[in-house]
Amino acid sequence: MKAVVQRVSKASVTVEGELISSIGNGLLILLGIRNGDDEKDIEWLSRKIVNLRIFNDENGVMNKSLLENGGDAIVVSQFTLQASTKKGNRPSYIKAAKPDISIPLYEEFVKTIQKDLGKEVGTGVFGADMKVDLLNDGPVTIVIDTKNKE
Structure with a gap:
């Protein structure tokens, strides 16, 4: 799993003009789930x-x-965090878990x-076309990858 954690003064998620979630002070967490992720990744992440200070x-x-x-906090699933850009200019999402795997893991993470x-x-x-609005505080943005725990 890969997470982009952003400290925010406020953040919200809108889908088709409808406000889905909003927060004030806290964290916006973009979560990318890859093949092979499991409950241990969820718990650690x-x-x-x-506890991030x-x-x-x-x-x-x-x-x-x-x-x-x-x-x-708001948690938003974002498979594009698993993009590979090693070859060419079109990102490959082959590492991203398919919905039948990633939806249950996302729900368990929440x-x-x-x-x-x-x-x-x-x-x-x-899976929706979301509009994420945020006011990054700092800015403070941290990337965490469960495959790089050591």
Whole structure:
């Protein structure tokens, strides 16, 4: 699994003009699921994200996690994070898991991060043409890949 984690002042997801999710201060998490990902990836990634110390403390130092900050989160599935651009100019998505694999893993990731965070999180609509609006705070953007844990 690969996640792009963005610290935001606000973020929202709209599908066909309908607001699906919105948050204030917190994290927008773009999640790309690849073939071979499993529950171990979900558990590790969720814990890593909710405990990332990327929010400012009282001294303006990035020293607080989403848990400590009390912020919210939106998780949006994004298969294009698994793109390979090694050959030519057209990305290959061969590493991205097909919907029959990725939908259950995405749904399980959402449940796990909700449990780890102790509150509901927003989501996108899997496979939909989503419009994601965000105000990146910092900007702070972190890329995490479960295949690079070491």
